[in-house]
Amino acid sequence: MKKNPYFKEYEFKCKCGKCELPKGVPSDELVDVLCEIRGHYNAPVTINSGYRCKEHNAEVGGAKSSQHTIGSAADFVVEGVKTEDVHQYVLEKYGNKPFGIAIKHNFENPFGGFVHIDTRGKKARWTYS
Template sequence: MMYSLREDGNWRISDHFFVNEFRCKDGTDPVCVDGELLDILECVLLKFGKPVVINSGYRTPSYNKKIGGAKFSQHMYGRAADIVVKGVEPVVVYNFLCEAFPISCGFGLYQSFVHVDCRATKSRWKG
């Protein structure tokens, strides 16, 4: 779904998330967020009962290129977020996601965050 950061930034797009949490770090409008990604993030929040911080959500192609993102990054389609769950080690979040979504989605484990995307196929990696 496409949103305007200026017009919809404070709009709640799921039970616990707002448009502005997914904005591109370059401040551009619009903001793209896939509903399936929101469902996955809500699942994480409900499992751990702690705030889920979106470190990186939607990225414009130019911003993605600038930061060295993957050429076909799911972030550019609003289908990915790099997250931190306050007070929970990334490996615990990663393991939960892999168990909860065994046949689809992309999950990447990094030292300080977990990459989450709602691609149709299964992909797992450690960065």
């Protein structure tokens, strides 16, 4: 993993608890984006889901071609910042980039849910239901 001031490799590991991160995961571009977001808010960023092995991805209902399975995606929250506000910032800052950007709302808790970002190489936008 690219050296950076904010994130450790273990934060991106698959939640299955059985596999190791493949070499080069997470992608350098993803780390750069997450570091920029962390710096912008000057607040901790928690990675809810980083890399996922194919088995774990299937268990959590991820798309078969999920960017999580190649280490170029993260679902995250920023401590003390409403999920919608983070999503809007990511759209404004990275909306013209060839990234996947999504939001999972938690309508009972504006700080719940998460923002998804991936460096897939083409634009994709969606909302998780």
